[in-house]
Amino acid sequence: MEENINLDWSNLPFGYIKTDYNVRCTYKDGAWGEVEVTDSEYINIHMAATCLHYGQEIFEGLKAFKGKDGKIRIFRLEENAKRIQRSANGIKMAPLPVEKFREMVEKVVKLNERFIPPYGSGSSLYIRPLEIGMTAQVGVKPAVDYLFIIFVTPVGPYFKEGFKPTKVAIYREFDRAAPCGTGRWKVGGNYAASLTAGELAHKGGYSAVLYLDPKEKKYIDECGPANFFAIKGNKYITPKSNSILPSITNMSLQQIAKDMGLEVECRPMLLEELAEVDEAAECGTAAVAAPISEVDDIDEKKTYVISKDGNPGPVTTKLYNHLRAIQLGDEPDTHGWVTVLD
Ligand SMILES: Cc1ncc(COP(=O)(O)O)c(C=O)c1O
Numbered sequence: 001m002e003e004n005i006n007l008d009w010s011n012l013p014f015g016y017i018k019t020d021y022n023v024r025c026t027y028k029d030g031a032w033g034e035v036e037v038t039d040s041e042y043i044n045i046h047m048a049a050t051c052l053h054y055g056q057e058i059f060e061g062l063k064a065f066k067g068k069d070g071k072i073r074i075f076r077l078e079e080n081a082k083r084i085q086r087s088a089n090g091i092k093m094a095p096l097p098v099e100k101f102r103e104m105v106e107k108v109v110k111l112n113e114r115f116i117p118p119y120g121s122g123s124s125l126y127i128r129p130l131e132i133g134m135t136a137q138v139g140v141k142p143a144v145d146y147l148f149i150i151f152v153t154p155v156g157p158y159f160k161e162g163f164k165p166t167k168v169a170i171y172r173e174f175d176r177a178a179p180c181g182t183g184r185w186k187v188g189g190n191y192a193a194s195l196t197a198g199e200l201a202h203k204g205g206y207s208a209v210l211y212l213d214p215k216e217k218k219y220i221d222e223c224g225p226a227n228f229f230a231i232k233g234n235k236y237i238t239p240k241s242n243s244i245l246p247s248i249t250n251m252s253l254q255q256i257a258k259d260m261g262l263e264v265e266c267r268p269m270l271l272e273e274l275a276e277v278d279e280a281a282e283c284g285t286a287a288v289a290a291p292i293s294e295v296d297d298i299d300e301k302k303t304y305v306i307s308k309d310g311n312p313g314p315v316t317t318k319l320y321n322h323l324r325a326i327q328l329g330d331e332p333d334t335h336g337w338v339t340v341l342d
Contacts, residue, residue, distance in 0.1 A: 027145060064109045164291070169200075194225075225284060
């Protein structure tokens with residue numbers, strides 16, 4: 001066992017810090033092989049591999065936490081396993097069995113236990129599974145060989161200055177996905193498509209881009225690498241769309257909202273509805289829920305002010321606190337979302 005590691009746990013960036021090991025599994029001759037452990041951060045890829053030319057790359061993002069009781073908790077492992085299977089099927093890659101995904105996640109987390117931030121630091125261990133097409137070919141067709149890797153890296157709290165609402169922007173000349181394209185899967189190309197608008201937003205002082213539906217530009221889709229929800233009276237409203245990634249955090253928040261007695265509406269949500277909501281937020285693994293103070297529709301020169309006093313709304317705050325508490329083991333895991341490692 002390696003010795004304990006001392007990082008500035010409460011001030012880690014959302015970046016990459018080298019850990020001890022990563023795990024890998026290869027798909028060859030129509031079958032997945034044994035899980036391998038390596039300390040190398042590099043992969044040997046043929047220059048004609050499909051992942052390098054035709055975007056056969058899919059990934060996931062989930063987190064492990066250290067509880068007050070010292071136990072390690074992994075949040076919604078199975079849902080992430082199922083989502084990367086859907087992504088694989090979506091772009092004709094070999095889907096990894098859920099049980100293999102579980103074996104790989106548990107193994108890589110245990111092997112890098114000394115990198116799991118302590119309880120109370122606000123930080124967590126980010127788990128990044130990815131799969132790439134490895135076959136060398138120049139014709140546009142799916143690979144026959146695949147490599148699945150999972151690495152981990154400790155990441156800092158999303159809210160360095162506290163849980164405060166931020167502004168988001170709409171840039172109508174950019175879409176991250178096509179109406180019947182790959183937006184519903186976690187495919188690398190979707191993120192490449194989002195980089196220009198993302199940079200514009202950050203330069204403009206916005207935390208993210210709010211994307212409208214790519215077909216009509218009438219409905220809200222999602223918020224950069226996060227889903228969107230709004231609170232109106234006793235309702236939790238979240239967009240239903242074929243071009244957004246079904247967020248596992250959003251799915252969990254909807255359940256918590258129901259448990260709290262809120263009514264959940266998952267339906268196409270018109271942009272104009274923002275004029276009448278009480279609260280709005282982005283939601284995803286990185287932040288859980290990040291409240292939105294204002295939405296600026298840049299090209300239409302229209303602003304929707306959501307938080308008039310600049311503070312997070314009470315319902316978003318409650319949802320955020322409750323989900324965090326389940327992840328850390330401070331609240332009971334009544335829905336069976338958490339994998340506890342001893
Ligand atoms: C495009 C996109 N939407 C939404 C999300 C949020 O999903 P989750 O809650 O599963 O992290 C992510 C992050 O994974 C994302 O990349």
